[in-house]
Amino acid sequence: MSYLHNIGQYFLMIKAMFRKPTKWSVMRHLIFKDIDDLIINSLGIVAFIAFFVGGVVTIQTALNMTSPLIPKTLVGFATRQSVILEFAPTFISIIMAGKVGSFITSSIGTMRVTEQIDALEVMGINAINYLVFPKFVALMLYPFLISIAMFLGILGGLAASVIGGFVSLDDYIAGIQLDFIPFHVAYAFIKTFVFAFLLATIPSYYGYYMKGGALEVGKASTTSFVWTSVAIILLNYILTQMLLS
Amino acid sequence: MIEVNDIHKSFGDSKILKGISTTFEKGKTNLVIGQSGSGKTVFLKTLLGLFEPDQGSIIYDGTDYSDLTPDEKSDLRSKMGMVFQGSALFDSMTIAENVKFPLRMFTKQSKSEMNDRVDLVLKRVNLDDAHNKLPSEASGGMQKRVAIARAIVNQPRFLFCDEPNSGLDPRTATVIDNLIQEITHEYDITTIINTHDMNSVMEIGQKIIFLKNGIKEWEGSNKNIFKTDNEAVTDFVYSSDLFKRVQKMYLEEDM
Numbered sequence: 158m159s160y161l162h163n164i165g166q167y168f169l170m171i172k173a174m175f176r177k178p179t180k181w182s183v184m185r186h187l188i189f190k191d192i193d194d195l196i197i198n199s200l201g202i203v204a205f206i207a208f209f210v211g212g213v214v215t216i217q218t219a220l221n222m223t224s225p226l227i228p229k230t231l232v233g234f235a236t237r238q239s240v241i242l243e244f245a246p247t248f249i250s251i252i253m254a255g256k257v258g259s260f261i262t263s264s265i266g267t268m269r270v271t272e273q274i275d276a277l278e279v280m281g282i283n284a285i286n287y288l289v290f291p292k293f294v295a296l297m298l299y300p301f302l303i304s305i306a307m308f309l310g311i312l313g314g315l316a317a318s319v320i321g322g323f324v325s326l327d328d329y330i331a332g333i334q335l336d337f338i339p340f341h342v343a344y345a346f347i348k349t350f351v352f353a354f355l356l357a358t359i360p361s362y363y364g365y366y367m368k369g370g371a372l373e374v375g376k377a378s379t380t381s382f383v384w385t386s387v388a389i390i391l392l393n394y395i396l397t398q399m400l401l402s
Numbered sequence: 403m404i405e406v407n408d409i410h411k412s413f414g415d416s417k418i419l420k421g422i423s424t425t426f427e428k429g430k431t432n433l434v435i436g437q438s439g440s441g442k443t444v445f446l447k448t449l450l451g452l453f454e455p456d457q458g459s460i461i462y463d464g465t466d467y468s469d470l471t472p473d474e475k476s477d478l479r480s481k482m483g484m485v486f487q488g489s490a491l492f493d494s495m496t497i498a499e500n501v502k503f504p505l506r507m508f509t510k511q512s513k514s515e516m517n518d519r520v521d522l523v524l525k526r527v528n529l530d531d532a533h534n535k536l537p538s539e540a541s542g543g544m545q546k547r548v549a550i551a552r553a554i555v556n557q558p559r560f561l562f563c564d565e566p567n568s569g570l571d572p573r574t575a576t577v578i579d580n581l582i583q584e585i586t587h588e589y590d591i592t593t594i595i596n597t598h599d600m601n602s603v604m605e606i607g608q609k610i611i612f613l614k615n616g617i618k619e620w621e622g623s624n625k626n627i628f629k630t631d632n633e634a635v636t637d638f639v640y641s642s643d644l645f646k647r648v649q650k651m652y653l654e655e656d657m
Contacts, residue, residue: 276490279452
C-alpha cells in the first residue's frame with residue numbers, strides 16, 4: 158500500500174509543479190542557480206569518468222578480440238556503440254543519481270527539517286513549483302552533459318588504443334565511423350531526456366515529503382538514490398525495447 | 403480579528419484538537435500557552451492554513467477560510483507573517499535577501515523601493531548593519547529579529563509566532579517579546595504567539611488561552627492568570643519555584 162501511496166503522491170507532486178507558477182523574475186534566478194549546481198558543477202566528474210571508462214571499454218574490447226579474422230576497426234566500432242547507446246546516457250545517469258540526486262534530496266530535505274518549506278507555504282507560495290520546477294528546467298540541459306560524455310568517452314577510447322598500442326589511430330577512426338546509424342544518437346537523447354526528468358523529480362519527491370530530522374535527511378538521500386537508479390534501469394529497458402527492437 | 407469556532411483536528415486515530423473556540427482581537431498580543439503536547443503547534447498551523455480542520459471554522463477579518471478557493475487561500479496566506487521556532491530563514495540568502503523575499507514574491511515594487519523598505523524594517527528590529535550577513539553568521543537573537551522583519555516587511559494583517567523566544571537568554575527573550583508587542587500596536591495587526599515561557603505571559607499576555615489535551619481549558623489575561631483557581635492552569639503556571647513566589651506576592655498584595 159505504501160508503494161501505491163508514494164506513486165500517487167509523486168504524480169500529484171508533478172501536477173503541483175506546474176500549478177501557480179512563481180514570479181518569473183524570481184524563477185529566472187532559481188533556474189540559473191540550479192543550472193550551476195546541477196549541470197556546470199557536474200561537468201568535471203562526468204568528463205573524468207567518461208574519458209577513463211571510454212578508455213577501459215576500448216582496452217577490454219581489444220584484449221578480448223584475439224582472433225586475427227576480426228578486423229581491428231571493430232574496437233572503435235564497439236567503443237562507439239557502447240558509449241553512445243548505454244554508457245553515456247544510462248550509466249552516467251546512475252552516477253548522476255548519486256551526485257545530483259543526493260544533492261537535491263538533501264538540500265530540499267534540509268529545508269523541510271528547518272521549516273523553510275513551511276515558511277514558503279505560509280507565505281502562500283507553491284513550494285513545489287518554487288523548489289522542483291527550476292531543477293526540472295535546469296536538467297533539461299542534461300543532454301548537453303551527456304553529449305560531452307559521449308565525445309570524451311570515444312576520445313578516451315582513442316587515447317587508450319593509441320597509447321596502449323592496441324589499435325592504430327586510422328583503424329580506430331575508421332571503426333567509429335563504421336555503420337553509423339543516426340537514430341542511435343536520437344535514441345540516446347530520448348533516453349537522456351526521460352532520465353533527466355527522473356533525476357529532477359524522484360530526489361525532489363524524497364526530499365520534499367521527508368519527515369524527521371538530520372538522520373532522516375541522510376536516509377532519504379539513500380532511498381532517493383536507490384529508487385532513482387531503479388527507475389532509470391527499468392525505463393532504460395522499456396525504452397530500448399520500444400525504440401530499438 | 404480571527405474567530406475560531408469549534409475546530410477539531412485528528413491525525414489518524416489521535417485527536418489533537420477537540421473543539422476549540424475563541425476570538426483573537428486586532429492590535430492585541432494573543433498568547434496560546436500549554437504544556438508540550440497540548441496541541442499548541444497544531445492549533446497554530448491550523449490557524450495558518452497549513453492544516454485543514456476536520457470540523458469547525460476559522461474566520462479571518464470576516465472571511466471564512468473554508469469558503470475560499472485554493473488561490474484565494476494563497477492570497478490570504480500572503481497577508482500572514484510567521485515567525486518560526488527555529489526562525490526558518492533561507493540559508494542560501496543573506497539577511498537582507500531573506501527580508502526582501504516576500505516583497506520580491508508579492509509586490510511589483512522597484513529595486514530601490516524594496517531596498518528602502520528592507521532598510522526601514524531592519525532598522526525597526528535594530529539590525530541596520532547586518533544586511534550582508536548570512537543567517538549562519540547571525541546569533542539566535544539576531545535570527546529571530548530577522549524572522550520578525552521578514553514576517554512584517556509586507557505589512558501583514560496577521561502575525562503568528564511559534565515559541566519566538568525559545569533558546570534565547572532571558573534578556574534577549576524580553577527584547578523579542580517587547581518588539582513583537584510594539585509591532586502589534588504599531589501596525590495594528592492580529593498577533594498570536596505560541597509559548598510556554600511564563601516571562602512572555604507576564605510581559606505581553608494581553609489575551610491568553612490555555613490549552614490542555616487539545617481543549618481550551620482557560621481564557622483570560624496576564625492580569626488574572628495568577629488569580630485563577632483553575633487547577634490545570636495553576637499546575638502549569640506554578641510549576642517553577644519562581645512563580646510560586648510570584649503567586650505569594652500577588653496574594654499578599656490582595657490582602
